[in-house]
Amino acid sequence: MRRGLVHVLAWLLATGAAVTLSWWGVHTVMAGTAYDPPRALPITAAGATAQGTKAPPPPAHRPSPSKRPPAPTPSRTPTRAPSAPAPSGRVRSYDTDGGRAVFELGASSATLVSATPGTGWSMQVWKTETWIRVEFSRGTDRVSVFCTWHDGPPHVEIGTY
Structure with a gap:
């Protein structure tokens, strides 16, 4: 009986360890990441996602922003919306075979609102002062959503290669 109790105690200690x-x-790996809740686009009366409309004003109560610094670019994590006031431009969604990229297109610049890879696809994001590139990849397949505004208002191109 005592021997069985010692074995159970040893098993419990090993399992606990x-x-x-x-x-x-x-916990150590996940502590370096910060996942904010996704930012939803407005919904029209018909129930379809509104593209090209302004987002509703931010709620009166907002959770405190994360104290962690943003992920460096290029990033392989889902891109989150910044905790900023409501967009001042048009919010446009671009669906591709590799996933969806959502941009806020202003008069002379653009902001990446969100980017979500499709099932089985991975994603990488590059940002500069005059362009944003979201690349979805799966094996040798690549789909890029490229938003540029260096020579005029923001323009989005989608390329598959």
Whole structure:
């Protein structure tokens, strides 16, 4: 009886140590990421997503912003909307085989609102002062959504290669 109790106690300690070590490893990796809730586009009366309309004003109560710095670019994580006031331009969504990219297109610049890869696709984002590129990839397939505004108002091109 005592021997069985010692075996159960040893098993419990080993299992507890393994769970603790696993939790610590996952926590350490996930602590470097910051996932904000997705920012939804306005919905029309018919129930379809409105493209090219302004987003509703921000709610009166907002959660406190994350204290972690934003992820460096290029990024392989889903891009989140900045915690800024409502967009001042048009919000446009671009659906591709690789995923969806949503931009706020202003008069002389653009902002990436969100980018979500499709199932089985990965994503990378590059940003400069005059363009934003979102590339979706799966194996050797590539789909790029390129938004530029260096020589005029923002212009979006989609390329598959």
